[in-house]
Each structure stands twice: as C-alpha cells, then as structure tokens.
Amino acid sequence: MFSLLTTPNHNIPYLFAAYTITWVVFFVYLFFSSRRQDELKREITGIREDLDRLDSSGSDEKP
Amino acid sequence: MEKINKTQLARKSAVQSRWYGNRRRTFFLVFALTLMVVDMYLIFVWAPTESVMGHVQRIFYIHVPMAWTAFLAFFLVFLASILYLPVRKAPAWTRRWRLWERNPIWDIVASSAAEIGLVFTTLVLITGPIWAKPIWGIWWTWDARLTTTLVLWLIYVAYLMLRAYSSNRSQAGVYSAVLGIIGFIDVIIVYRAVDWWETQHQRLVVSFDRFDVASDMRLVLYFSTFTFLVLFGYLMWQLISIKRLEITIRQTKDKLSMAKIRDARR
Numbered sequence: 001m002f003s004l005l006t007t008p009n010h011n012i013p014y015l016f017a018a019y020t021i022t023w024v025v026f027f028v029y030l031f032f033s034s035r036r037q038d039e040l041k042r043e044i045t046g047i048r049e050d051l052d053r054l055d056s057s058g059s060d061e062k063p
Numbered sequence: 064m065e066k067i068n069k070t071q072l073a074r075k076s077a078v079q080s081r082w083y084g085n086r087r088r089t090f091f092l093v094f095a096l097t098l099m100v101v102d103m104y105l106i107f108v109w110a111p112t113e114s115v116m117g118h119v120q121r122i123f124y125i126h127v128p129m130a131w132t133a134f135l136a137f138f139l140v141f142l143a144s145i146l147y148l149p150v151r152k153a154p155a156w157t158r159r160w161r162l163w164e165r166n167p168i169w170d171i172v173a174s175s176a177a178e179i180g181l182v183f184t185t186l187v188l189i190t191g192p193i194w195a196k197p198i199w200g201i202w203w204t205w206d207a208r209l210t211t212t213l214v215l216w217l218i219y220v221a222y223l224m225l226r227a228y229s230s231n232r233s234q235a236g237v238y239s240a241v242l243g244i245i246g247f248i249d250v251i252i253v254y255r256a257v258d259w260w261e262t263q264h265q266r267l268v269v270s271f272d273r274f275d276v277a278s279d280m281r282l283v284l285y286f287s288t289f290t291f292l293v294l295f296g297y298l299m300w301q302l303i304s305i306k307r308l309e310i311t312i313r314q315t316k317d318k319l320s321m322a323k324i325r326d327a328r329r
Contacts, residue, residue: 010118014194021193022189025185037308043312047319050319051319054319054326
C-alpha cells in the first residue's frame with residue numbers, strides 16, 4: 001500500500017526538499033508568532049505594574 | 064493624579080483572551096496539526112503515483128492548495144481594504160448599519176491576510192521550481208504564470224513594507240488599502256494567465272467545472288486544500304489577536320506617558 005516505497009524512487013530528493021522547506025517555514029512562522037504573543041503578554045504585565053505604581057503614588061499624595 | 068484607564072485595559076485584554084483565548088486556539092492548532100498528519104498519510108501512502116512524473120508529482124498536493132489559499136488571503140485583503148477605506152458622503156440608508164465608518168478591524172484583517180498570503184506565495188514560488196527542475200529541466204522560466212506570480216509576491220512585499228516604514232499609521236492604512244485593492248487585479252491575471260497566454264506552466268487541472276485528474280488524486284487535493292485552509296484560519300486568528308493586543312498596548316502606553324508627564328508637572 002505504501003506506494004512511495006513500492007514504486008521506483010526517482011526524484012525523491014526534490015520531493016523531500018519541497019515538503020521539508022514547506023513545513024520548516026510554517027513551523028518557524030508559528031514559532032515566531034507565538035513568541036511575539038508571549039512578548040506582548042509580558043509587556044501587558046509590565047504596563048499593569050506601572051499602572052499599579054502610579055495608582056499607589058497617586059493615593060499616597062491624597063490628604 | 065489623573066487615573067489611567069486601568070479597567071479599560073483589563074477589560075480589553077479580558078475580552079481578547081476570551082475571544083482569542085489560548086485554550087481555543089491551542090485546540091484549533093491541534094486540529095490543524097492532526098489534519099496535516101492525515102494529509103501526509105493521504106499524500107504519501109494513499110494517493111497513487113503518477114505514471115509519467117513519478118513521485119515528484121506529489122508536490123502538486125501542497126503547491127496547488129497553497130496557491131489557492133494565497134488567492135483567498137489576497138481576496139480577504141481586497142475585501143477588508145474596501146471596507147476600511149472611508150466614504151465621506153455615504154448614502155443615508157447605509158448609516159444605520161455603520162457600513163461606511165472606518166473601522167480599524169478591517170485594517171487589521173487586511174494586513175494579517177497580506178502577511179499570511181505572502182508566506183503562502185513564497186512557498187508556492189519555492190515548491191514550483193523544485194517540481195519544475197526534474198520535470199521541465201529548468202528551475203525557472205519567464206512565462207506568464209510564473210512572472211505574474213512573482214509580481215504578485217512583490218506587490219504584497221511592497222504592501223507590508225509600506226506599512227512597516229510609514230511614520231503615519233492612519234495614512235499607511237489608507238495607502239496600503241489602495242494597494243491591496245489594486246494588487247488584487249494581479250491575482251485574477253495569475254489565475255487566468257494559463258488561458259490567456261501560451262505558457263510553460265500547466266493549464267488548470269481542477270476548476271469550478273473541469274476535473275482533469277483522477278478521482279483519488281482529486282480527493283487528496285481537496286483534503287489538502289481543506290488542511291491548508293484550516294492552517295490559514297489558525298494563523299489569521301493568531302495574527303489578528305497579536306495586532307489587536309499591539310494596538311491596545313500602544314494606546315495604553317500613550318495614555319500612561321501622558322499621565323506621567325502631567326504628574327511630573329504638578
């Protein structure tokens with residue numbers, strides 16, 4: 001049933017190259033986009049901390 | 064001290080995590096990966112070997128679906144760009160549905176689709192020559208289909224560069240929307256090039272009314288197309304949520320720095 005192995009192998013390196021490049025590109029793209037999202041999440045945490053600091057300094061000044 | 068809209072940031076990120084939440088997206092990614100595994104089984108095990116070209120013909124099962132998905136992506140760019148461009152004198156009856164108001168979400172959808180469409184077109188331009196070398200004996204030829212596809216790739220590279228290097232975001236959105244609309248003309252030229260000119264590239268083997276491939280091969284081609292469409296859907300979801308988060312962060316940072324300046328002046 002595994003036709004790739006039962007029929008003569010010619011041009012297999014081209015087939016291998018096309019599929020390898022395609023999946024590598026997709027996985028690299030997925031990796032970088034999820035890394036970008038993690039950075040944004042960290043940035044949101046940083047902003048929240050900044051806001052907390054500003055809030056607390058604002059409430060300290062109140063009489 | 065002026066209160067920063069902290070609740071707004073919390074609400075926005077909560078809404079985004081609800082709609083663009085990690086759990087749903089992870090499930091969607093797992094679904095896409097499962098489809099990919101099944102697709103690989105169908106391509107390498109189930110699909111018959113083409114009698115003339117041999118195994119290298121199996122590149123067709125990713126090359127064609129990626130081209131179709133890229134076309135869909137650029138159609139989305141075209142549609143979202145039309146919706147993003149403002150019309151000053153909108154007909155009164157359309158105002159009820161707010162169809163003519165400039166909504167930033169269309170700009171986000173257009174730019175996300177352009178970016179992903181470009182990834183797919185890049186892969187089409189890579190896998191095409193890999194197939195062409197053993198079959199035609201050459202990596203590349205300046206025939207109509209190949210050349211117009213390269214032009215398409217350059218148009219959307221220009222689209223993304225225009226957005227990346229423009230200092231005025233609103234203006235970049237409008238200019239890129241115009242480019243997104245004009246650029247779609249090339250998608251139609253790419254699709255019809257094999258009929259309009261004598262090309263080295265094969266004519267359409269599957270279209271709305273023509274099926275010049277064996278039924279087994281056609282089934283694998285359709286399944287592969289579905290797989291790439293799911294992958295495209297996942298990437299769109301991911302990128303839209305990233306861009307929305309970027310906007311929320313930028314707006315909040317602006318407000319934060321304004322408040323800090325006001326605070327320092329007091």
